[in-house]
Amino acid sequence: xxxxxxxxxxxxxxxxxxxxxxxxxxxxxxxxxxxxxxxxxxxxxxxxxxxxxxxxxxxxxxxxxxxxxxxxxxxxxxxxxxxxxxxxxxxxxxxxxxxxxxxxxxxxxxxxxxxxxxxxxxxxxxxxxxxxxxxxxxxxxxxxxxxxxxxxxxxxxxxxxxxxxxxxxxxxxxxxxxxxxxxxxxxxxxxxxxxxxxxxxxxxxxxxxxxxxxxxxxxxxxxxxxxxxxxxxxxxxxxxxxxxxxxxxxxxxxxxxxxxxxxxxxxxxxxxxxxxxxxxxxxxxxxxxxxxxxxxxxxxxxxxxxxxxxxxxxxxxxxxxxxxxxxxxxxxxxxxxxxxxxxxxxxxxxxxxxxxxxxxxxxxxxxxxxxxxxxxxxxxxxxxxxxxxxxxxxxxxxxxxxxxxxxxxxxxxxxxxxxxxxxxxxxxxxxxxxxxxxxxxxxxxxxxxxxxxxxxxxxxxxxxxxxxxxxxxxxxxxxxxxxxxxxxxxxxxxxxxxxxxxxxxxxxxxxx
Numbered sequence: 426x427x428x429x430x431x432x433x434x435x436x437x438x439x440x441x442x443x444x445x446x447x448x449x450x451x452x453x454x455x456x457x458x459x460x461x462x463x464x465x466x467x468x469x470x471x472x473x474x475x476x477x478x479x480x481x482x483x484x485x486x487x488x489x490x491x492x493x494x495x496x497x498x499x500x501x502x503x504x505x506x507x508x509x510x511x512x513x514x515x516x517x518x519x520x521x522x523x524x525x526x527x528x529x530x531x532x533x534x535x536x537x538x539x540x541x542x543x544x545x546x547x548x549x550x551x552x553x554x555x556x557x558x559x560x561x562x563x564x565x566x567x568x569x570x571x572x573x574x575x576x577x578x579x580x581x582x583x584x585x586x587x588x589x590x591x592x593x594x595x596x597x598x599x600x601x602x603x604x605x606x607x608x609x610x611x612x613x614x615x616x617x618x619x620x621x622x623x624x625x626x627x628x629x630x631x632x633x634x635x636x637x638x639x640x641x642x643x644x645x646x647x648x649x650x651x652x653x654x655x656x657x658x659x660x661x662x663x664x665x666x667x668x669x670x671x672x673x674x675x676x677x678x679x680x681x682x683x684x685x686x687x688x689x690x691x692x693x694x695x696x697x698x699x700x701x702x703x704x705x706x707x708x709x710x711x712x713x714x715x716x717x718x719x720x721x722x723x724x725x726x727x728x729x730x731x732x733x734x735x736x737x738x739x740x741x742x743x744x745x746x747x748x749x750x751x752x753x754x755x756x757x758x759x760x761x762x763x764x765x766x767x768x769x770x771x772x773x774x775x776x777x778x779x780x781x782x783x784x785x786x787x788x789x790x791x792x793x794x795x796x797x798x799x800x801x802x803x804x805x806x807x808x809x810x811x812x813x814x815x816x817x818x819x820x821x822x823x824x825x826x827x828x829x830x831x832x833x834x835x836x837x838x839x840x841x842x843x844x845x846x847x848x849x850x851x852x853x854x855x856x857x858x859x860x861x862x863x864x865x866x867x868x869x870x871x872x873x874x875x876x877x878x879x880x881x882x883x884x885x886x887x888x889x890x891x892x893x894x895x896x897x898x899x900x901x902x903x904x905x906x907x908x909x910x911x912x913x914x915x916x917x918x919x920x921x922x923x924x925x926x927x928x929x930x931x932x933x934x935x936x937x
Contacts, residue, residue: 437711440506441703444490444499445696449481458485458693484696493518493694494687503703510710511636512646513671515679517686518702519654520694523630524550526654526670529689530626531558531598533682534652539595541626542587546576546853546894547600548628549886549923556863563591566855568749573740573762574790576853577749578609581617588621600628601645602635604786604892605740605793606758607751608642615649624676625649630656631758633669634797637713640721642753651676660797663705667698719801724757726806727796730814731761737817738762740791759794761817768820771918780816782809786892789917854906856897860935865899869936872926875911878903881934889914890922903934 461467464480472480486492491500500518508516519526531554535541543551543562555562565587568577579599588594597618601609611627618625627645629635633655636644645653653671657663672682709716731739739761742754763773774787785795794813800806859882870884881903886895896914897907911929921927 437707438506439700439703439707440499440502441491441696442700442707445482445484445700448484448487448489449478455484459483479697482697482700485693490696493520493690493699494692500699503699503706506710507669507702507706508671510706511644511669511671513653513673515672515682517670517672517682518694518699519668519670519686520666520690520698521668522658522666523628523654523656523668524553525689526668527551527628528554528557529670529682529685530652530654531555531560531596532689533677533685534596534624534626535560536595540591540593542584542591542594542597544579544598544600545856546603547598548630549888549893549895551598551628552862552886552895552898556866559863561861562858563587563594564856564858570745570749572744573738573760574764574788575605576603577607577745577751578603579614580750581610581613583750584614584617588617588623592621594621594623596624596626598626598628599645599650600630602629602631602642602755602758604631604758605760605791606631606755607745607749608632608635608753608755609750610752611645611648611650612643612752619649619676624651626651627653629653630668631659631755633657634660634709634713634717634720635755637709638717638721641717641755641757646671646673652682657702657705659795661705662701662708662799664698664701666695667702667705669702716798719798720757720796723798723800723806724759724796727759727794727810727813728756730810731759731817734814734817734821736765736821738765757796759796761792761794762790763792763820764790766820766822768822769917773817773820775918776820777813777816780812782813782816788889788919789914853894853896854904854910856901856904856907858898858900859902860900862898862900865935870933871936872931872933875908875929875932878932878934879905879908882937884933884935885925886923887911887929887932888922889919893922895923903932 455462464472464477467480491498493500504516504518527550535558537559538561540561540563543564545564545566565579565583567579570577584597599609599611599614601611615625627650629645632644635641636647651674655669657669658665658667672679728739731737742756745751746753763770769789770787770792773792774784777784784792786793865884883897883901883903884899887897888895896910915929921929924932
């Protein structure tokens with residue numbers, strides 16, 4: 426079958442994608458992996474869904490397609506182009522998502538036993554990095570935004586206090602921006618960190634688009650971070666599981682960073698994933714500001730529609746920026762707060778899903794809509810915005826007169842409202858480590874009822890996903906408050922991630 430090329434000469438070069446195209450044009454017969462041989466051996470309906478071209482691009486390590494473990498050709502050039510675009514000294518492709526890049530950051534920056542400052546609301550992937558690096562976390566609780574029932578950012582003052590208490594901290598990890606698009610005071614924290622001869626690592630999963638438009642917060646690289654991990658698939662045009670790891674400055678050993686990435690990367694990387702990183706970078710280089718302008722238009726239209734709904738709170742930059750450790754808000758993360766309605770974010774998310782709208786995140790108070798440049802198709806997008814607003818309008822509180830005559834119904838509604846209010850006001854409890862995570866990871870475990878776990882050492886992370894922030898980590902002791910919080914979140918219908926028993930009837934603890 427003849428292959429028609431797609432690469433145009435008038436666009437930004439995509440060295441890896443172009444090498445993949447040239448390989449297809451050669452019509453090479455594959456007497457090597459993968460076993461489906463260009464899709465010929467793959468079962469339907471997946472074969473038909475993916476299409477012959479995509480399956481033929483699922484290729485193995487060919488010399489002309491370079492080697493991610495020792496790049497010297499098209500992958501090397503593609504990574505260099507990404508570094509040039511983002512202003513880093515080196516960029517590494519991660520085919521294990523930002524989870525793999527975060528693991529690599531921690532393993533590169535730290536020696537076994539080193540201390541690292543970690544926000545207590547860090548993504549669960551940080552736990553894996555701490556275990557792999559055999560590092561000692563020094564936790565700091567980010568500011569709590571009671572008005573919206575969510576956590577903000579770690580403040581520069583908290584970082585200073587941590588260094589005073591632990592002058593031997595070797596690295597500071599930030600999550601910026603967070604799930605809700607709230608950026609930390611990265612530049613200030615970078616200055617404090619470097620003044621103490623430590624390195625700044627940034628989980629920038631939700632910020633691969635930052636730095637390309639002045640209406641967005643600056644990027645981690647622009648603010649002085651030493652390393653930053655970005656989910657290119659979350660906001661830009663790469664395939665899911667495709668991320669970038671950036672390194673800048675002399676505080677990080679580039680050779681060691683390359684060794685760590687090689688250690689953590691499969692020897693059979695998927696070229697569709699890597700090619701999508703190359704394509705997403707080229708797209709950003711060619712029309713980044715225009716893409717972000719489209720994202721702003723789409724987010725603006727959604728915000729306008731939502732703000733017209735009485736009693737519905739849409740979080741704006743002026744609500745959070747300059748407080749709670751937050752420097753700025755990415756307004757393409759559109760968050761609505763339903764507290765005034767007495768409706769949970771979970772219920773709103775379920776109602777939207779029934780109308781064929783899937784949201785990024787729900788919690789007891791909020792619903793998060795993630796908007797990107799790809800949403801901006803004015804007519805279709807306006808239809809979607811109208812559907813969202815119509816659905817939410819139906820959730821506005823109103824008590825049916827017939828129901829009002831039923832004492833039992835009124836009491837049931839009052840009880841539901843009381844439980845919902847309790848969950849909405851519940852701040853994540855503070856935890857305390859009793860044993861190193863690595864010790865617990867390799868220790869003997871047993872399952873016990875959650876109701877009877879108080880005082881025992883947790884042996885598995887317990888997160889409600891999204892956003893995947895653990896309420897308790899291995900090595901920390903269960904308390905009555907933690908157990909109560911977990912039960913409250915389960916009652917609200919939030920899905921559990923991490924424990925073996927996702928019903929949370931039981932949890933695994935360390936056999937002491």
